[in-house]
Amino acid sequence: MTAASASLIQQLQPRIVETRARLQAAAQTVSAEYVNDLLAEIDAALERINAGSFGNCEVCHLPIEADRLRQNPLERFCLDHLNEAQRRAHERDLELATQIQSQLLPASDITSRNWSAHYRYQPAGVVGGDYCEIVPSADGASVFFALGDVTGKGVAASLLMTHLNAIFRSLLSLDLPLAEMMLRANRLFCESTPATHSATLVAGRTTASGVELCNAGHCRPLVLRHDEIERIDSTGLPLGLFCGSRYTVRHIALDLRCSLVLYSDGITEAQDPEGNPFEEDRLSASLRGQAKAGAIAMADSVLRDVARFRRAAPQQDDITLLILWRHC
């Protein structure tokens, strides 16, 4: 049985062949012995593709985890059958990835002139593929915020999240209008990631009377005005789908003690043991109950309700929740 799917092999085979060509080109400058060892490893992988055994663990013959194969197409063992040294190296890599990711996340509570922002980030694995950002402007007059979800899970998704983070941080220093920033972020993401990857995202900025908001194919943000809830539809395509995408910006008025709630589908698609999804209505109900109590109480309420709903069912996807609350 071939463990890796035909489409995965189709993605990986050209990469393996290209790596081989690059190695051969480097052979003049790197020790011949070292290059020959690597070439032998590459040729063995190409042979496994021909023989139909590519993607099978050499010990148990079961499929190697697809995200690990994508990271390293020369991988020969499943996680269970790495030797002790390889396993320790793998664990150190994951620890480092977790550390890097946690350093990229904003402080969990940020207060500016009129706003408090609070978020929760619960990856399904050791690292997450959700993107979350809160950055007050240098003069304190506004707050930029974003919440996104990149395709895929695990380490590969977390690398894309890191990439998205770097793109927005560099664009923020240019102080662009929101629509222009989204247009450029999309182009940069499109040109620098594989065509198979994209990211849904909501980004916005606070204004004197509310927020301006751009939704690139992400779950609908919720606006809570006392007892009333408004859902904000998407206005653009996910980032990375089409290089020339344009984005429209909506202005949303928000008065004192009103809030804007952004979230990832890890919340609305969380499942109970019977496979029913949590859905937007339960999220709205959960927020409404705590709307007057502020951002932290609202976040506590949602995560408690999601956990209660899931009962013993495992968390399938990354969960991120960002609440912006107007406090004066």
Ligand SMILES: [Zn+2]
């Ligand atoms: Zn194995």
